[in-house]
Amino acid sequence: MKRDNVGKPHRGGRGAVASGLCAAAVAALLAGGPATALANNAFHGVYLGGQIGWAGYDTDIETDGDSIKGLAASGVSSGVLLGTGTVNDGWYFGFQGNFLLNNADASLGTDADLDVEESYGIDARLGRVISDRVLLYGLAGWQRTNAELSVAGVDKDDKDFDGFRFGAGVEMATQDNVFFRIEYTQTVYGSEDFRIDGDEVEADPHAQDFHLVIGYRF
Template identity: 70%
Template sequence: MKQVNLRNGLCAATAAAALLAGPSVAMANNTFHGVYLGGQIGWASYDNQLEQDGGVDLDGLSASGVSSGLILGTGTVNDGWYFGFQANYMVNNADGSFDDDDLDVDESYGIDARLGRVVSENVLLYGLAGWQRTNIEVDFAGSTDDEDLDGFRFGAGVEFATEDNVFFRLEYTQTIYSSEDLSYTNQEDIEVDPQAQAFHLGIGYRF
């Protein structure tokens, strides 16, 4: 009789543990699963190396300022690993000057792949990599030209989820843009080769 009771007790304990663990695992998987929409705001800095035809370097022209915009993405969790895609649209208020030359950074948009690890029920650590396009305007010696620059963006972040599907995140990214030639009236072409660094705080809702 004692053996039967002991066996029944072990079975009951095992079933109770499975019931307790099951929702916890499912909740961890569902916390970061699905489509989300959010906004982010932060600070971006653009460092540039400019080279004029003839090999004249014009280092020192950089821009920094507030960066804000929208994020839209989706993702899923499998065995604690997160994978998803995200699009962003940003408005930049970054500008700078060097001597008589000016640099203004306007809108920016792109798409990233995100890979991460759910380290607790409500915390996700992730890395990202993708493509970004940014419009810049350079005023050199009284003449102005603007170009859309394409770059490779990568970074990392941490995301905190709440029980009501709201999430918060802190993210750092760096973008390495391809060099572009800017043309000016009565001036030699200028090759611009920028890189950008950005910190963003984000808030959003996961559907």
């Protein structure tokens, strides 16, 4: 005579429920893990910063068959930057825009002066996170800089120079979303012609910049 199995626990049902709960928990962790990791990463997100440093311009000047090679202009450079970036498997990628005010000038004799003024551009940054708070990166982008050539008592003209900017830096982040950078860049500009008293003066600048940056990541 067979006994009725009613009232006995069904072990297969408990195992299925437990397996389902485990699978759901793992799925939830996997779904939330990357988002949580990005949110907690010191280099992920939008940032705003200020920068100050030194800028040097070596400029070749040509006019009426005469030329000056490597005319040096240098001075203080300061400004702001705004950008965003993210980290994937230890690699950083982001974009940023910058605006700078320069105080670099040079004299071409007793009466002529070349003054480098505002500059702005956009860069892409690619780097490697070497620890939780340290990022090494390179950058490349486009930069536009305004310069004015003046001749005392005669005339003056200003031009916008466009160039390719590249460089490298190190960024250090703190636990309260503040970061610091040390950055070095070079910019190779195309040549432009100033028009002074009806004559054309061709200028071909090359820039080097060194900046210290402090910013906040939102």
